[in-house]
Amino acid sequence: MAENKVEIIEKSTKQYIVVQIGSEKYGIDIGYVDNIVRMQKITRVPKAQVYFKGIINLRGEIVPVMSIRTKMGLDDDVFTNASRIIILKIEDRGALGVIVDEVCEVVTLSEDEIDRSAVSANNAKDNFINGIGKNGDALISLFEINAIIDERENA
């Protein structure tokens, strides 16, 4: 009996890495995350899309790094000791780094802890979000990974 219960829970939950960007907390589906690395020297690529900060050397691989702040239309990144680059691994397109202010924790959310209706298409920032996760008192905006990797830029 007990075992069965565990299985059922596992099926309907997902783990998210909770990161801080500005004053808000965002969640990234752990399935997409390959790696989290400390901030390092980013080589600027001239004439690239503005939200691409440049490229880094990740153990011999060249990985482009994106500023999610620029893409979402927020203030510029301020790099601190807590800044991290989340390396996302996306099928067919390879690795992509996303700069975040801080990595907080990993949470497990079940589907009924996620509010999908709070997302409206009108809010520009919401385009990158597919739901709001409720972890105790804290609200976590869950990133829609495909929107992040999409060409589209927030005006």
Place this chain on the structure above:
Amino acid sequence: MDVSQYLEIFIDESGEHLQTLSDCIMTLEKEPDNKDTINEVFRAAHSLKGMAGTMGFKRMQHLTHDMENVFQEVRSDKIQVDSSMIDLLFECLSAIEGYLDNIKATSDEGTEDNELIIKELNDFIAKAKGEAVESAPKESAAEEKPKESDGSFKKFELSDTEKKTVAGAREGGSHIYGMTVYVEKDCLLKAARAFLVFRAVEEFGQIVVYRPSSQDVEDEKFDLDFSFYIASTEPLDKIEAAAKNVSEIEKVISLEIEEEKTEAAESAPASTESKSAAAASAPAKTAAAPKAAAPAAKKQTAGKPATNRTVRVDIEKLDALMNQVSELIIAKNSLVSISSTEGGNFASQGFHEQIEYLERITTSLHESVMKVRMVPIENVVNKFPRMIRDLSRTLNKKMELVMTGEDTELDRTVVDQIGDPLQHLLRNSADHGLEDAALRAQRGKPEVGNIFLNAYQEGNNVIIQVGDDGNGIDTEAVKNKAVERGIITPEQAEAMSQKEIVNLLFMPSFSMAKKITDISGRGVGLDVVKSGIEQLGGDVEVKTKLGEGTTFTVRLPLTLAIIQALMVEVRDEKYAIALGSISNIEDIPVKEIKYVQAKEVIHLRGSVIPLIRLDQILDIEPREEEPESLTVVIVKRGDSQAGLVVDNLMGQQEIVIKSLGKYINGNKLISGATILGDGEVALILDVNTLM
């Protein structure tokens, strides 16, 4: 049977066999009596048939089977190779290529039966049979359609060696019996049944001739019947009974083969069940001649192609290996940079020696891996003679392709992509380049137009020259056309050099063809060639002389993965410039900069070179005050030059080219990135787009 896992191998190997066929048929056209070639052609056709059969591609099998029949006749000197036959064979090859393309695209051979070609092939054989006195055309037709056979003994032609074997057996006092065995339709293990039949009859004598060959029978490469000649001293009905004893054998037809076997075949219409014509005519005295076995065995082994000492490797595995070697080189580079910068701690001689040793090993490892990836351009260019031959027919111009340096090797990725541009250039030569016969005669040129393709290595590049001894490019006509199309103004046209005019041909949608032909002239011409070659990091140049010919020179890098580069600094950013595109480096005092049309140029040893400020085009903060002299890296592309202004030169280095990935785009200035010894990332400037 699920054969999908073999599909790739099948496609690969079929392609190879087709190429062999095409090559050999080209050779045959020139030397119709070349026995080796004929044998090779036969082998290739035979393997192709077998493979198609195994994979269940019935139509393809059928076509190759009939083609093989023709080769069989050629091999046994029944048919002389002539030009109509060569044409037909090439049609066949095209049809088979069609099947193969279908298979590649959809894993299915498609529904085209190519009946016309098959009929023509059979007509060919029938005609040849008619000429060959030995048998009536009617019978040979029946022979070509085994399915229609009514269960008679199948007559077949013997090769010379087989004739000798038969004669040898006869001299030994044996009778030669011919037998055709029909296997039941729903028999599952035909080959096994055949084996049992062979074993049963071999108790009585020696099988001297197999149809199809014993190898094919073993491989189940026969429909429902197979035939053989057996030399035996026993009476025929005994042998026949033994053969019939094997289960799942529908019937056995047999007859004794007389000395004049044509007579025997005709006089013995071999009724269904064994009313064998000359059953036990002469009882034997001695046992079957043992020497008969030897030549028969020899023939079998000759049929098998020699095995190559090569291994097929998935290109992805090679790429992975290459990547790992690249990593190793990067790691080595960083060790080198540590040892030189922090010399204090690592000053021991042993450490330096080991570093040097490591350097040697990585360099040779890198070379070896590169060599593995190198393939001769032969794989691409060897389809061209055939193409030129076809073009010669369609254009009705006499021409000949002379190729040299087919063994020149290039990186696999380059070779894979160079085919189309080269093909395009050759078609251009054939169509636009060569004049028609009358004009050639008038100009005193040989009747047969000469098209050439020369490949050779030059430093870190491979040069491929494609050209002709034809008309050359009429620069006046090009100029007029360009003005007419509004690409340039008449004034501009006047000021243009010959070279610039010729380069107009590389503009998109610029075709000189007066009428659109099958071959070229659709306006997607040289610009495609140019961009294709540039994508590979190469370039193309034209030399032409009106009335004498045109030569296109294609220059390609040996490899795409690792290059020698000059590292430069602009402010605090590091960039790599491929050494191959640098002609020289100059220190230019600022006051020597001149202006032409408000653009900065320098005048250097007679040539005027435009200056490109890297900091400006790369969006780097400008310097607060200009130094007195500039470091200028002069780069070249073809004959054009440009001077890149940099802050600092860091030196030459072997760099591993890495792609920027699929996310960052709209960036033509940067062709990739590389990782330096200290782990830092430097961008590689694409000089071609700067000019």
